[in-house]
Amino acid sequence: MLALAPLAGAALLGVLTWSFLEYVIHRWLGHDRRFRGNLFGTEHLRHHVEGDYFAPTHKKVVFATAATAVMGVPAVLLAGVLGAAWLVGFVGFYAAYEILHRREHTHAGIGRYGRWARRHHFHHHFVDGRSNHGVTSPLWDLAFGTYRVPGVIPVPSRLCMAWLRDPSTGDVRDEHAARYVLRTTARA
Template sequence: MIHALAALLGGLSWTLAEYLLHRLDGHGMRGRTRSSRLHLAHHTRPDTFAPARLKVQAAIGVTIPMTSLGLWLAGPAGVAFTAGFVSAYLLYEWLHRRLHTHPPRTAWGRWARRHHFLHHFHRPHLNHGVTSPLWDHVFGTHLGGAPVVVPRRHAPPWMLTGDGQVRPELAGLFELQGRAPQPGPRPRPGVAAG
């Protein structure tokens, strides 16, 4: 029982770390750290993510000392705490990518995309939690509401119909900003039309 509780507490602790890293480093450092530069690049191009090798290095760099410290301070419960923390981090990495690359399939999926895309496309100083809005509520950085206005050039393919409009099932969540693509053939560069 104590190990399950420690793992749960580790997972909850990750949500606080996620919030603080996102808010204080990702945005607060304004490009002065490598992780901040990578994060700001992701905001510029939402389909860009930090390389997996850097994520693995960060995870190992945290897991080894955290496991050692946890084992020393709390024995197996400390290891369970670390396992919960690292598992929640891995869930975050999977979820964050999926928010950008896959359509929602559940009410929670629709909520998570709206919450995260409000951060991306409306107010980057709000909605720093990705796996949970808890700390946004605690620290007063939560923004609710819909629809999210998404710049057309940043709209993920899963959001759009074949003619470049918001899919009907997502129309209450998202709106597009910017000119719609014009139907018909596009002139080739260097070739006069007509």
């Protein structure tokens, strides 16, 4: 019978592998001028400019399937069931990242982690694009020295997330007013 601990360890390693790639892809392919024009960077720039733009799902599925095949097949061949557990952790955490990132833009955060993840990410979007590249955790920002604790985040009115704006006032909802402000000129 297979012991659970090695399987859990392999799955955790898969989670950490995605977490590291999430940072590397976002920081260097997304924001480093030396790699400008790459497919991810082009899509990511549009995400920053438009705010509510996300790369089409079919492109992500193609990329994710190719990456899974390239890394998953050798992992299973080399390490058998441990390789499969690693792959489950890797793909599962990648899916969690995709869902979390989209929900950061579309829904207000629930709980401490949800609120932290949004502030961490919107500091990156609206204050300093050279910091806070991690989406699911601060781990690699801390490791590479790009972690910044957000202050009050100025959100350009044009890019304001629907969950942040109170439709009756056009301004930031009261419950978020201590953490976000709209960067806007005089209101009509």
